[in-house]
Amino acid sequence: MPQDTTSQENNNTASSPAYVPPPSPIPPLGPQASIVNGDAFIKRYQTEVAASASSCLSTFIAFPLDSVKTRMQAYKFRSFADCIQQTYQTEGMGGFWRGSLAPLASVTLVRTVSFSIYTNSKGFYGELLQKVFGPNAVTAHRAEDSGSLPKPGDALRWAMSGATAGAAITAIACPFEFTKLSAQIEYLMSRSRVVSLDEPSTERIKYEAKGTAQAAQYIIRTRGLRGLYSGFHLHFARDTLGTAIYFTIYESAKQVLSSTGSEAGPLAIAAAGGLCGLLSWVMIYPVDSLKSIYQRDILTHKPGTPLPKRPLRFSRRMYRGLGVSMTRSAILNAVFFSSYEFIKRRVGTA
Numbered sequence: 001m002p003q004d005t006t007s008q009e010n011n012n013t014a015s016s017p018a019y020v021p022p023p024s025p026i027p028p029l030g031p032q033a034s035i036v037n038g039d040a041f042i043k044r045y046q047t048e049v050a051a052s053a054s055s056c057l058s059t060f061i062a063f064p065l066d067s068v069k070t071r072m073q074a075y076k077f078r079s080f081a082d083c084i085q086q087t088y089q090t091e092g093m094g095g096f097w098r099g100s101l102a103p104l105a106s107v108t109l110v111r112t113v114s115f116s117i118y119t120n121s122k123g124f125y126g127e128l129l130q131k132v133f134g135p136n137a138v139t140a141h142r143a144e145d146s147g148s149l150p151k152p153g154d155a156l157r158w159a160m161s162g163a164t165a166g167a168a169i170t171a172i173a174c175p176f177e178f179t180k181l182s183a184q185i186e187y188l189m190s191r192s193r194v195v196s197l198d199e200p201s202t203e204r205i206k207y208e209a210k211g212t213a214q215a216a217q218y219i220i221r222t223r224g225l226r227g228l229y230s231g232f233h234l235h236f237a238r239d240t241l242g243t244a245i246y247f248t249i250y251e252s253a254k255q256v257l258s259s260t261g262s263e264a265g266p267l268a269i270a271a272a273g274g275l276c277g278l279l280s281w282v283m284i285y286p287v288d289s290l291k292s293i294y295q296r297d298i299l300t301h302k303p304g305t306p307l308p309k310r311p312l313r314f315s316r317r318m319y320r321g322l323g324v325s326m327t328r329s330a331i332l333n334a335v336f337f338s339s340y341e342f343i344k345r346r347v348g349t350a
Contacts, residue, residue, distance in 0.1 A: 047119050047344065048116055050340045050343035050344040051111045051112045051115040052112045053339065053343055059100075059104055059107045059332070062331050062335070063096070063097055064096035064097065065325075067087075067095075067096050067099070067184050068080065068083050068087070068096070069328060071087065071184065071185060071188060072321030072324060074181075074185050074292050074293060075185070099180045099182070100180075100212075101213070103180050106172070106173055106177065106180070109172060110176075111336075113165075114168075114169045117169070118161050118162060118164075118165040118243075121160070121161035121164045121165060122157060122158070125160045126138045129153045137152065138151055138153040150252055150256075155248055155252065158248040158251045159247070162243040162247035162248060163241070163243065165247075166242060167236065170235050170236045173235070174236075175229060178229070179212060179215050179216045181295050182219060182299055185299075189300055227303075230298045231295045234291035234294060235291055237287055241287070242284040245279070245280040246276050246280040249272075250273060253268075253272035253276060254269060269337050270334045270337065273333040273334045273335075273337030274333055277334070278329060280329070281326055281329045285319060285325065286319070289318045289319070290310065297310075
């Protein structure tokens with residue numbers, strides 16, 4: 001006689017405990033998930049995060065000196081104090097930060113990309129130099145901050161990596177910097193129509209500032225998108241050479257100034273940052289002056305009009321505003337690298 005399997009299964013089920021599957025891990029939801037994912041993202045991109053945050057801080061602090069430097073390069077003032085006095089009398093305090101929106105955006109982007117490219121390039125060129133000159137040609141990446149003296153191949157690796165980063169970022173930086181220069185000197189260009197190009201009038205005139213966005217729109221309207229890249233060849237030369245010198249001096253100074261066998265301290269980092277800003281600007285300043293004058297000539301001449309020929313000469317004029325630029329660069333880079341290294345280490349150990 002066939003058995004009632006249904007009743008048997010019911011009896012077995014009733015007599016034995018029911019199977020309960022183990023609970024599956026539930027991913028954290030809400031704010032906790034955001035914190036966990038955010039920490040992982042920040043650690044992965046600690047170089048980019050540190051560079052962008054430090055760029056905003058240092059650029060805002062040092063921008064007035066950059067504005068004075070550009071004005072002194074493009075126009076004739078009796079002295080640094082005369083440039084400050086005329087700017088304040090004719091434009092007010094806002095004149096020193098005129099055109100700051102473009103560099104705050106561009107410098108943040110450019111430094112973030114530059115440091116990312118530089119960091120990756122160091123690994124690439126380090127491996128390349130080790131294959132060519134042997135395994136001891138360069139310092140290991142983790143030992144760079146240990147206070148050990150640089151090896152012979154380190155300077156070449158830093159210079160090649162810096163040049164690669166400088167060349168790459170020119171395509172991003174050139175439109176922003178040309179727009180910044182246009183905004184910085186637009187008031188001087190308006191006054192120059194009264195007297196001369198090189199020596200603007202000190203007379204206060206009625207003037208409505210365009211601002212950064214309007215300056216960019218005006219350049220595009222009158223010269224097209226290619227107009228934003230006016231002076232690209234000089235910008236490329238300046239940034240490729242300057243960034244190579246910049247990183248080489250910083251890395252070398254940081255290792256030499258730190259105590260042997262210990263991590264580079266805040267004083268060594270600030271000093272190395274200020275030193276690399278000073279020396280790199282001294283070396284590339286004539287090219288930067290030529291770029292500023294060339295871009296000024298573009299802005300003061302109608303499209304299609306032949307520009308005056310201005311060969312690169314190491315004259316006194318080409319170093320006009322150098323003291324301001326060196327001061328600005330030292331302050332900016334001391335603040336930048338101090339903040340950069342601090343944020344990067346805090347993120348790495350969080």
